[in-house]
Amino acid sequence: MTTATVEALSPATATRIKPIAHWHDRLSQLLLLGMCLALVVFLLAPLAMILVKSVQDRDGAFVGLQQFRDYFDTPALRQSIVHTLSIAGAVTAITVPLAFSFAYALTRSCMPFKSTLRLVALTPILAPSLLPAISFIQWFGTQGVLKWTLGGASVYGPTGIIISSVYAAFPHALMIVLTALLLADGRLYEAAESLGTPTLRRFFTITLPGAKYGLISAAMVVFSYTVSEFGIPKVIGGNFNVLALDIFKQVIGQQNFNKGAVVSLVLLVPVLVAFVIDSTMQGRLQAQFSSRAVPFAPKPKPAFDVAMLGFCVTVCTLLLAVLGMAIYTSFIKLWPYDKSFSMRHYTFGLVDGGVISAFFNSLEMAFFTALVGTVLIFGGAYLLEKTRGMSALRALIRLLAAIPMGVPGMVLGLGYIFFFNHPDNPLNVLYHGMAILVISTIIHYYTSSHLTAVTALKALDNEFEAVSASLKVPFYKTFFRVTIPVCLPAILDIGRYLFVNAMTTISAVVFLYSPDTKLASLAILNLDDAGEIGAAAAMATLIVAASTTVCVIYAVVTRFLLVRTQAWRRPVTV
Amino acid sequence: MDLAVSKSWRQAIGRAAVALVALWAVSAVAQKTELLVYTALETDQIKAYEDAFYKAYPDVAIKWVRDSTGVITAKLLAEKANPQADMVVGTSASSLAVFSNEGMLQGYAPKGLDKIQPQYRDPKNPPEWVGMDVYGAAVCFNTVEAGKLNLPKPETWKDLTKPVYKGKIVMPNPASSGTGYLDVAGWLQMWGDADAWKFMDALHDNVAHYTHSGSKPCREAGTGEFPIGISFEYRAVTTKKGGAPIDIIFPKEGLGWDLEASGIMKTTKKVDAARKLMDWLATPEAMALFAKNFAVLAMPGVAKPLDFVPADYEQRLVKNDFAWSAKNRDKILAEWAKRYDGKSEPK
Numbered sequence: 001m002t003t004a005t006v007e008a009l010s011p012a013t014a015t016r017i018k019p020i021a022h023w024h025d026r027l028s029q030l031l032l033l034g035m036c037l038a039l040v041v042f043l044l045a046p047l048a049m050i051l052v053k054s055v056q057d058r059d060g061a062f063v064g065l066q067q068f069r070d071y072f073d074t075p076a077l078r079q080s081i082v083h084t085l086s087i088a089g090a091v092t093a094i095t096v097p098l099a100f101s102f103a104y105a106l107t108r109s110c111m112p113f114k115s116t117l118r119l120v121a122l123t124p125i126l127a128p129s130l131l132p133a134i135s136f137i138q139w140f141g142t143q144g145v146l147k148w149t150l151g152g153a154s155v156y157g158p159t160g161i162i163i164s165s166v167y168a169a170f171p172h173a174l175m176i177v178l179t180a181l182l183l184a185d186g187r188l189y190e191a192a193e194s195l196g197t198p199t200l201r202r203f204f205t206i207t208l209p210g211a212k213y214g215l216i217s218a219a220m221v222v223f224s225y226t227v228s229e230f231g232i233p234k235v236i237g238g239n240f241n242v243l244a245l246d247i248f249k250q251v252i253g254q255q256n257f258n259k260g261a262v263v264s265l266v267l268l269v270p271v272l273v274a275f276v277i278d279s280t281m282q283g284r285l286q287a288q289f290s291s292r293a294v295p296f297a298p299k300p301k302p303a304f305d306v307a308m309l310g311f312c313v314t315v316c317t318l319l320l321a322v323l324g325m326a327i328y329t330s331f332i333k334l335w336p337y338d339k340s341f342s343m344r345h346y347t348f349g350l351v352d353g354g355v356i357s358a359f360f361n362s363l364e365m366a367f368f369t370a371l372v373g374t375v376l377i378f379g380g381a382y383l384l385e386k387t388r389g390m391s392a393l394r395a396l397i398r399l400l401a402a403i404p405m406g407v408p409g410m411v412l413g414l415g416y417i418f419f420f421n422h423p424d425n426p427l428n429v430l431y432h433g434m435a436i437l438v439i440s441t442i443i444h445y446y447t448s449s450h451l452t453a454v455t456a457l458k459a460l461d462n463e464f465e466a467v468s469a470s471l472k473v474p475f476y477k478t479f480f481r482v483t484i485p486v487c488l489p490a491i492l493d494i495g496r497y498l499f500v501n502a503m504t505t506i507s508a509v510v511f512l513y514s515p516d517t518k519l520a521s522l523a524i525l526n527l528d529d530a531g532e533i534g535a536a537a538a539m540a541t542l543i544v545a546a547s548t549t550v551c552v553i554y555a556v557v558t559r560f561l562l563v564r565t566q567a568w569r570r571p572v573t574v
Numbered sequence: 575m576d577l578a579v580s581k582s583w584r585q586a587i588g589r590a591a592v593a594l595v596a597l598w599a600v601s602a603v604a605q606k607t608e609l610l611v612y613t614a615l616e617t618d619q620i621k622a623y624e625d626a627f628y629k630a631y632p633d634v635a636i637k638w639v640r641d642s643t644g645v646i647t648a649k650l651l652a653e654k655a656n657p658q659a660d661m662v663v664g665t666s667a668s669s670l671a672v673f674s675n676e677g678m679l680q681g682y683a684p685k686g687l688d689k690i691q692p693q694y695r696d697p698k699n700p701p702e703w704v705g706m707d708v709y710g711a712a713v714c715f716n717t718v719e720a721g722k723l724n725l726p727k728p729e730t731w732k733d734l735t736k737p738v739y740k741g742k743i744v745m746p747n748p749a750s751s752g753t754g755y756l757d758v759a760g761w762l763q764m765w766g767d768a769d770a771w772k773f774m775d776a777l778h779d780n781v782a783h784y785t786h787s788g789s790k791p792c793r794e795a796g797t798g799e800f801p802i803g804i805s806f807e808y809r810a811v812t813t814k815k816g817g818a819p820i821d822i823i824f825p826k827e828g829l830g831w832d833l834e835a836s837g838i839m840k841t842t843k844k845v846d847a848a849r850k851l852m853d854w855l856a857t858p859e860a861m862a863l864f865a866k867n868f869a870v871l872a873m874p875g876v877a878k879p880l881d882f883v884p885a886d887y888e889q890r891l892v893k894n895d896f897a898w899s900a901k902n903r904d905k906i907l908a909e910w911a912k913r914y915d916g917k918s919e920p921k
Contacts, residue, residue, distance in 0.1 A: 074908075076915035142799045156783055238783035241915065248786065252644035253750030254907065255651050255672070334817045335797050337718065417652040432658060511649055514658075515610070515637035522641075529642050530616075531793025531809065 024474045028387035035380045039400040046415030054261035067262045080241040088226040091165045095222045099173035105308035107181040110300040120316040125171040126547040128504040131540045132164040133235035135325040143336040156238030164232045173218040180214020183459035186296035217451045220274040224405040243267045264411040271406025330538035345538035362520040366502035373442040374495040381453035405447035409507025432514040440508045445501045449494045456490035485565040500547045606635040607847035614643040615664035634847045643752045660842040667833035670703035671900045679837040684856040694872035703837035707868035710831035712807040713823040714795035731825045735776035743780045744791040745804035753788025759899040760830020764892040828892040
């Protein structure tokens with residue numbers, strides 16, 4: 001623990017020795033600089049174009065803050081701010097405890113079927129965000145079988161937005177919290193047990209503080225996700241205005257990019273607030289997973305295990321009911337009047353929409369996003385957390401990494417058009433190609449993946465690096481020999497996360513695809529727009545099926561790797 | 575490929591020429607001019623139009639970027655600094671009027687322009703955009719749900735303001751859907767400001783919610799989510815043909831409408847190929863294909879009666895001034911938002 005950076009991060013571990021910069025450090029700093037540059041070009045520059053638009057009128061003349069004044073003079077738009085914050089608050093308040101309980105059950109109980117339950121709990125991530133909205137309309141809409149449960153209230157509006165968002169955000173939160181809980185140090189629990197600490201007290205003094213960073217990150221991710229999601233309120237929101245929808249109205253409905261830019265900037269405010277909270281908490285955090293840590297192994301407690309199993313099965317049943325309704329809708333002739341079995345949505349969609357090529361485009365895009373994205377994001381997070389020097393640059397990168405979650409995809413996409421399609425930009429050769437779709441998707445999903453990587457890395461004691469450094473082992477050797485094997489579960493999660501999101505992403509790429517790179521997820525949006533719910537559900541089902549297949553193959557292939565690299569996590573049986 | 579030559583040589587040689595042309599076309603696949611066309615046409619329409627166009631002009635290949643009118647329009651405007659598209663086809667005339675104002679289109683008078691009705695093309699000479707067909711307002715009425723709820727069938731716009739329809743109507747939000755704006759602009763031009771807003775106030779009391787797509791209201795009527803959906807006739811007809819239990823109503827007072835229209839981007843480097851497509855879009859053959867989907871065409875005399883669309887459909891269209899409707903759009907939408915957006919809590 002001898003670096004200036006670590007000092008800044010965790011004052012408690014500060015020491016006296018100033019290290020002499022080695023070429024290893026120079027290399028890592030160079031890489032860090034490159035990472036920062038990439039984020040500036042692919043994130044900040046396009047957003048700066050949006051910023052410029054917000055102080056211009058439609059003809060491109062500078063008007064100062066006039067657009068902002070107009071915006072705040074419109075009561076309906078002001079109301080959207082209140083709506084957005086309350087919806088996002090409600091979704092966070094429901095999703096995070098739900099995800100925490102689920103993750104707690106997976107890591108702290110001895111209930112059976114853990115891997116199956118975990119798999120089911122992550123299924124919402126396989127589904128395009130329009131899927132829950134469509135499905136909840138089928139369940140609770142005017143013709144829905146469960147309409148009576150709402151007692152005369154309409155599902156269109158806040159109710160629909162909240163339940164759909166909870167569904168869509170749940171796996172995002174679960175991934176982060178799970179990572180945090182998985183990396184607990186078993187020795188603490190053993191110590192607590194031998195000291196006779198009561199269960200409840202153990203929970204509040206070991207489990208909760210240990211997962212604090214993950215919980216805050218999860219809350220931030222869920223909040224930002226809900227704030228910037230436009231597909232759900234568009235389909236199930238009724239007349240309930242939210243900011244993301246206002247952007248849609250301005251940009252797509254009225255092609256008023258300047259007003260759209262203003263709303264986008266307003267939308268960034270809650271995200272920046274979330275970032276400040278997050279980084280303040282992070283300053284107080286110390287590594288919990290020392291190099292001597294032992295993974296926690298739960299002991300069977302029948303009553304607790306059964307209760308946890310009951311909870312998880314209930315959650316999974318609800319999640320599957322959402323997915324199931326969409327699949328069911330895709331196989332019936334005409335909802336709700338002719339519920340006989342029919343493949344016509346598939347044949348119509350497949351034959352008609354050129355979906356096969358779009359589908360392969362999606363697979364290609366998702367593959368490259370997962371591959372390139374995982375390498376860049378995890379590598380970047382490693383450089384950020386575990387190497388030394390350039391503290392100011394690190395702070396900047398941390399801020400940049402937090403921004404994408406709060407930037408609605410549509411805004412990012414528009415920024416990409418303005419920036420990369422500019423005739424004077426040497427990078428404009430990227431425009432209209434597959435590369436720009438991959439890049440925009442990596443950037444769009446950067447925050448969540450980055451946080452997963454950081455959470456995993458933070459839980460690793462910096463002593464590994466310190467020992468390596470004192471043995472004159474270059475950082476990249478430690479990275480490949482220690483960090484990657486230890487963090488493999490998190491790395492695989494990031495890859496899968498990027499893959500499945502690339503399969504379903506809509507909002508950024510809607511402006512960036514070309515005839516040769518049309519994506520399957522966009523076909524869903526078009527079908528839903530045309531009101532072809534059956535066909536849209538069919539497309540969504542295809543995407544879910546494809547992503548599931550890939551995940552299963554992925555799981556089988558990586559199980560082998562995990563067995564080899566994670567053996568140390570299993571307690572030694574004497 | 576010079577057809578004038580083959581004509582003068584009579585049948586036998588004509589056939590030989592056709593064969594030669596076919597051979598040449600096969601060998602010249604690589605030499606085809608590729609046009610990048612942005613469009614809001616339906617996918618199945620694109621297929622039919624494209625096949626017919628390729629028969630007439632085998633030397634042009636079309637790459638389509640298809641999306642909703644809003645996305646296509648936003649995309650073209652956002653790319654203004656460095657346009658990608660060579661042409662815009664089958665996108666609303668309101669959008670093309672915007673592109674024209676922005677100086678993004680070039681004028682071209684396609685062969686056969688004289689047969690296009692003057693109200694269905696850009697008044698400039700040469701025109702920067704030319705219409706293909708008309709799409710107008712229509713109301714979808716779910717007879718099954720109406721039966722359950724004892725709702726009478728509405729015949730006019732004014733009928734929709736009756737208290738019996740409270741919470742039963744869905745219409746597109748004019749701020750997010752061109753179809754929604756077409757309705758509002760239609761009412762304003764037909765009744766004048768005061769009466770039209772009074773009507774919309776009353777209608778608003780009955781509207782369950784405003785959707786963000788012009789097709790959605792009719793689809794929601796079709797699935798019985800809401801018994802009445804204000805939409806446009808193409809979607810109404812396809813919904814009914816898809817088996818939904820709906821009646822299509824064309825309110826008597828008058829219908830707002832827009833055109834599907836096409837134009838050539840000023841910046842295209844493929845002017846010749848683009849002109850070929852413009853020429854073809856204004857031929858009776860093309861119009862005959864449009865006639866399968868639309869009841870009113872830019873070229874008179876080609877249209878055939880369509881199922882579920884009344885014969886006097888064209889007479890029901892209101893007088894629509896695209897320039898007026900484009901110029902006043904921001905003002906109208908601001909007024910609309912002030913009246914209905916602020917108090918849009920779900921009922």
